[in-house]
Amino acid sequence: MADDSQRPSALREGAEDAARIQITGLTKRYLTPKGEVFTAIKDVALAIEPGQFCSIVGPTGCGKSTTLAQVSGLEKPSEGSVSVGNHVVDGITNGVSYMFQADALFPWKTVLNNVMMGPVLLGTPKREATDLARDWLRRVGLAGFEDRYPHQLSGGMRKRVAMAAALINNPRILLMDEPFGALDVQTKAIMQNELLQLWEELRPSVLFITHDLDEAVALSDRVVVMTSSPGSVKDVFDIDLPRPRGNVQHIRHEDRFLELQEQIWESLKDEVTRAYAKTAGAAA
Amino acid sequence: MTTAATNHVGTHVYPKQNPVDLQAAARRGAQRRRLWIWAGRIGVAVIVFGGWQLFTELGWVDKFFFGQPTQIWEALVKLFTEGTSFGSIWENIWITMQEALYGFVAGTLAGGLLGILLGSNKYLSAVMGPYIRIVNSIPRIVLGSIFMVAFGLGMFPKALLAAVLVFFVVFFNAFQGVREVDQNLVANVRVLGASPLQVAMNVTIPSAMTWIIASFHTALGFAIIGALVAEVLGAQQGLGLIISQAQGSFDPDTVFACMVIISVITLAAEYLIGLLEKSLLKWRPPNRSEAASI
Numbered sequence: 001m002a003d004d005s006q007r008p009s010a011l012r013e014g015a016e017d018a019a020r021i022q023i024t025g026l027t028k029r030y031l032t033p034k035g036e037v038f039t040a041i042k043d044v045a046l047a048i049e050p051g052q053f054c055s056i057v058g059p060t061g062c063g064k065s066t067t068l069a070q071v072s073g074l075e076k077p078s079e080g081s082v083s084v085g086n087h088v089v090d091g092i093t094n095g096v097s098y099m100f101q102a103d104a105l106f107p108w109k110t111v112l113n114n115v116m117m118g119p120v121l122l123g124t125p126k127r128e129a130t131d132l133a134r135d136w137l138r139r140v141g142l143a144g145f146e147d148r149y150p151h152q153l154s155g156g157m158r159k160r161v162a163m164a165a166a167l168i169n170n171p172r173i174l175l176m177d178e179p180f181g182a183l184d185v186q187t188k189a190i191m192q193n194e195l196l197q198l199w200e201e202l203r204p205s206v207l208f209i210t211h212d213l214d215e216a217v218a219l220s221d222r223v224v225v226m227t228s229s230p231g232s233v234k235d236v237f238d239i240d241l242p243r244p245r246g247n248v249q250h251i252r253h254e255d256r257f258l259e260l261q262e263q264i265w266e267s268l269k270d271e272v273t274r275a276y277a278k279t280a281g282a283a284a
Numbered sequence: 285m286t287t288a289a290t291n292h293v294g295t296h297v298y299p300k301q302n303p304v305d306l307q308a309a310a311r312r313g314a315q316r317r318r319l320w321i322w323a324g325r326i327g328v329a330v331i332v333f334g335g336w337q338l339f340t341e342l343g344w345v346d347k348f349f350f351g352q353p354t355q356i357w358e359a360l361v362k363l364f365t366e367g368t369s370f371g372s373i374w375e376n377i378w379i380t381m382q383e384a385l386y387g388f389v390a391g392t393l394a395g396g397l398l399g400i401l402l403g404s405n406k407y408l409s410a411v412m413g414p415y416i417r418i419v420n421s422i423p424r425i426v427l428g429s430i431f432m433v434a435f436g437l438g439m440f441p442k443a444l445l446a447a448v449l450v451f452f453v454v455f456f457n458a459f460q461g462v463r464e465v466d467q468n469l470v471a472n473v474r475v476l477g478a479s480p481l482q483v484a485m486n487v488t489i490p491s492a493m494t495w496i497i498a499s500f501h502t503a504l505g506f507a508i509i510g511a512l513v514a515e516v517l518g519a520q521q522g523l524g525l526i527i528s529q530a531q532g533s534f535d536p537d538t539v540f541a542c543m544v545i546i547s548v549i550t551l552a553a554e555y556l557i558g559l560l561e562k563s564l565l566k567w568r569p570p571n572r573s574e575a576a577s578i
């Protein structure tokens with residue numbers, strides 16, 4: 001119980017259970033500008049084991065980001081609950097890092113200061129935080145870019161900075177919302193390999209949102225398919241490809257990979273069509 | 285003009301020219317353009333001041349009311365060599381500048397703080413909103429008279445009027461700046477474990493700062509206007525007083541001379557603010573203010 005509130009460095013020992021995510025009956029309703037109640041997700045139930053890499057796929061607008069927001073504690077569920085470790089999430093959870101769908105680097109801070117934010121906000125002395133940030137920038141291949149501002153970086157570099165900033169606190173839970181969505185294919189593959197490598201080292205539990213089924217299968221232990229809006233869990237696929245996965249570009253061609261990918265697409269296809277019909281219908 | 289244009293098109297149409305020639309041609313073109321711009325600028329000045337001089341010389345316009353460039357120059361020289369009845373011109377410039385500066389600093393601090401406070405607190409902004417709009421809608425220059433009556437002829441009421449004018453400019457910008465804060469960034473620091481104070485220090489205030497700094501140019505103009513108007517209303521020293529004295533003795537040339545002095549001061553201050561802006565906002569991509577910086 002007590003180790004839950006401790007700093008990440010001390011967190012590792014009790015990490016086994018502290019990193020379990022349990023989502024039960026999670027429902028989130030929003031008030032639309034017109035004053036109507038809109039149900040974004042409905043009765044989502046999901047468990048992520050400690051150290052597991054879990055991807056969520058689903059049609060656009062089905063409530064994937066909404067689910068993540070409830071797990072992080074940024075928003076409060078309308079019904080149901082999220083537990084991290086043995087604690088029901090109420091307010092920001094300790095030891096959670098979040099890579100947002102939109103760019104969330106501080107434009108007025110240098111790359112180094114952006115990465116340093118995590119430790120600094122936890123009260124780490126400035127010196128230590130600087131050293132740590134430099135080390136992390138080196139690990140994501142951005143040594144020498146410490147003094148640049150975000151607008152002076154390419155899109156891929158910005159994602160690396162965001163990744164370093166998310167991992168520097170050694171989180172037990174890593175939430176990633178389409179982190180590589182806007183990248184070109186080659187950069188994406190490189191980033192995926194880097195992410196896998198860092199994940200193998202730190203072993204946080206990961207909730208990873210993506211629209212890219214290749215990406216989902218290549219990275220994950222488990223892929224969750226969500227229904228169209230209001231979203232709930234439709235299917236869960238266990239990905240039994242051996243670990244370490246090695247280069248994501250190579251395993252794409254293995255038979256088992258293609259088989260799994262095919263199954264997931266079968267499940268997802270209907271939802272995508274339904275979501276499209278719904279928005280097209282609403283527009284008409 | 286037309287031949288120049290066709291020439292230009294011509295160099296673009298034939299891609300066979302070698303790069304060195306093209307570069308030289310481009311450079312020559314740019315040089316020519318710059319030359320024309322400067323010729324135009326000088327032309328405008330010659331037409332305006334030459335016309336003014338000519339018309340007053342010919343008597344089409346009465347120089348007794350509208351002054352004359354050569355006489356303005358003489359008045360300017362006189363101001364700097366002989367001084368005024370209220371001490372040397374430098375002394376008077378210094379007084380006015382101090383008033384404007386104090387007003388600028390006080391107004392910026394108050395406006396920035398209150399803008400950030402009201403911008404980040406829904407309850408406070410709902411309560412204070414109507415009052416701020418009411419105060420904003422009254423002609424604030426008139427407050428100068430009240431300050432004069434209440435605080436006498438010293439520097440304080442001038443700085444106060446300048447501060448009031450500056451306050452509203454900065455206030456509305458700071459308020460808007462807080463409202464426009466990127467909610468992604470707020471979510472980001474909150475997940476990292478920031479307290480409300482840390483959210484303010486790391487996100488709200490820095491992003492409001494860009495808006496506040498953007499208001500500095502306008503605010504500076506208002507600070508100088510505030511100080512001058514208050515001096516015209518009643519003072520013992522200052523450029524505003526020189527202007528109102530000159531007005532009383534039907535001396536438009538001295539009024540214009542003071543205007544020249546004020547413009548020079550304002551341009552210099554603008555330049556300094558530009559430097560400040562550049563150093564504070566060096567993190568920003570450079571294209572946004574380009575259009576405004578002509």
Ligand SMILES: Nc1ncnc2c1ncn2[C@@H]1O[C@H](COP(=O)(O)OP(=O)(O)OP(=O)(O)O)[C@@H](O)[C@H]1O
Pocket residue numbers: 030031032038039040058059060061062063064065066067101229
């Ligand atoms: N604050 C809010 N107020 C009202 N409606 C919201 C709010 N946030 C999200 N929604 C709605 O909830 C639904 C789910 O949104 P969400 O962002 O979770 O989708 P998503 O699955 O992440 O989609 P995408 O894949 O396009 O990112 C959408 O229809 C959206 O319009």
Ligand SMILES: [Mg+2]
Pocket residue numbers: 064065066101177
């Ligand atoms: Mg989303």
